[in-house]
Amino acid sequence: MGRRKVLEGLERGVLTQPWRGVVVHASDLLxxxxxxxxxxxxxxxxxxxxxxxxxxxxxxxxxxxxxxxxxxxxxxxxxxxxxxxxxxxxxxxxxxxxxxxxxxxxxxxxxxxxxxxxxxxxxxxxxxxxxxxxxxxxxxxxxxxxxxxxxxxxxxxxxxxxxxxxxxATGKAESPPESVLRLIVVEAGFPAPEPQHEITAIDGRKLFVLDMAWPTRRIALEYDGFAAHEERRDYDLKRDEQMQGRGWVTVRAAAADLRDPSRLLTDLRSAFDRRSGRAA
Structure with a gap:
């Protein structure tokens, strides 16, 4: 380009210099x-x-x-x-x-x-x-x-x-927030949950897939971190009722619980206590 055009490009904002000695197109910096x-x-x-x-x-x-x-x-x-x-x-x-x-x-x-x-x-x-x-x-x-x-x-x-x-790590989490949630739970002293646990009917048909679960205690942990969950609130409530009928307790976590998990951990400890299986 030549020194003059480079200087003009920098002055006009078409080019930018992220670090000394390097010039790139400003539109490509992201x-x-x-x-x-x-x-x-x-x-x-x-x-x-x-x-x-x-x-x-x-x-x-x-x-x-x-x-x-x-x-x-x-x-x-x-x-x-x-x-x-x-x-x-x-x-x-x-x-x-x-x-x-x-x-x-x-x-x-x-x-x-x-x-x-x-x-x-x-x-x-x-x-x-x-x-x-x-x-x-x-x-x-x-x-x-x-x-x-x-x-x-x-x-x-x-x-x-x-x-x-x-x-x-298991590689079974469907998203990074689900992985983070699993780490939070384990670091809080709970046993490592089983990711993507399947609930099946008597004939073997798959009914639900739980984000995380402790099958022996019939405790499920579901992550509702996406906007899509707002549209399926009724479905989730109905599913929780069906799971309750099968003897399961469902604890739900949201994106805010990744920042401050105190509410989530309290609910989870309560679920473990109800099943006479304390976390620690």
């Missing part, structure tokens, strides 16, 4: 691949996209983060800046892959790091989402690969937490 490419250029080699950024580019929606995360070798002293978080760590060629021309950690390595040092809820939802829809053998292989990456980490901080979250 696109993660554009910000990721700009970050790689700004930091310079050797560098790889990592953490939440790598996971998001792998298609993991639970790992959303406006900042771009990169990792450089321990030998490089690169400072983070606004919107660009620089981590130091060891990595090998086999830890990286390239997607659309962008160097990033493989999903196994990215999950291992995120489980150690990412937001706990987002990290658990991310590994649960990565397992979703995988055949059992593929799910087991992903778990094994992530565990191997954890074993190879030079930085041992967060390993215990990472292993706990990895063991708790």
């Amino acid at each position: 696109k993660l691949p554009t910000r990721a490419a700009a970050a790689l250029l700004a930091v310079g080699q050797p560098v790889t996209l990592s953490g939440a950024t790598s996971l998001a580019l792998h298609g993991i929606s639970a790992a959303g983060d406006r900042d771009v995360h990169v990792t450089v070798p321990y030998s490089r002293r690169i400072r983070s800046r606004t919107g660009l978080i620089v981590h130091q760590g060891g990595f090998r060629d086999q830890d990286m892959i390239e997607i659309d021309g962008l160097a990033m950690f493989s999903i196994d390595r990215a999950l291992a790091d995120f489980l150690c040092d990412g937001d706990k809820r987002a990290a658990f939802a991310a590994v649960d989402e990565a397992m979703r829809g995988l055949p059992p053998d593929h799910c087991a292989k992903l778990r094994e690969n992530v565990r191997d990456c954890l074993d190879d980490r030079r930085d041992r901080r967060g390993i215990h937490r990472a292993l706990m979250l990895l063991d708790l």
Whole structure:
């Protein structure tokens, strides 16, 4: 473009400079691949996209983060800046892959790091989402690969937490909020619930699928986090009545309960007490 046109573009707002030495079209700045490419250029080699950024580019929606995360070798002293978080760590060629021309950690390595040092809820939802829809053998292989990456980490901080979250993940949650809800319940001292528990008729027909359940206690936990639930309130009430007729207690959670779970946990403890099976 030439220096003059670049300066004109910056002055008019057509171009923007997210970090020193990098210029992008302002209209593309909201696109993660554009910000990721700009970050790689700004930091310079050797560098790889990592953490939440790598996971998001792998298609993991639970790992959303406006900042771009990169990792450089321990030998490089690169400072983070606004919107660009620089981590130091060891990595090998086999830890990286390239997607659309962008160097990033493989999903196994990215999950291992995120489980150690990412937001706990987002990290658990991310590994649960990565397992979703995988055949059992593929799910087991992903778990094994992530565990191997954890074993190879030079930085041992967060390993215990990472292993706990990895063991708790099932890949059966239908959305990241459902994964977060399961983590909240377990951390509150309740036994791990069975996700996507099916209720069947005598002849084997599937009647309902519960978000989470403790079948031996006949307690169900349903997440009503989407607007669609407003339209099916009557259906949910009727279903709860049918479940009650089958001897089940249904506890319902909403998006607000993820922020403040006190009401939810009180209702759940009450349900456990009624079934003479205390949580802890």
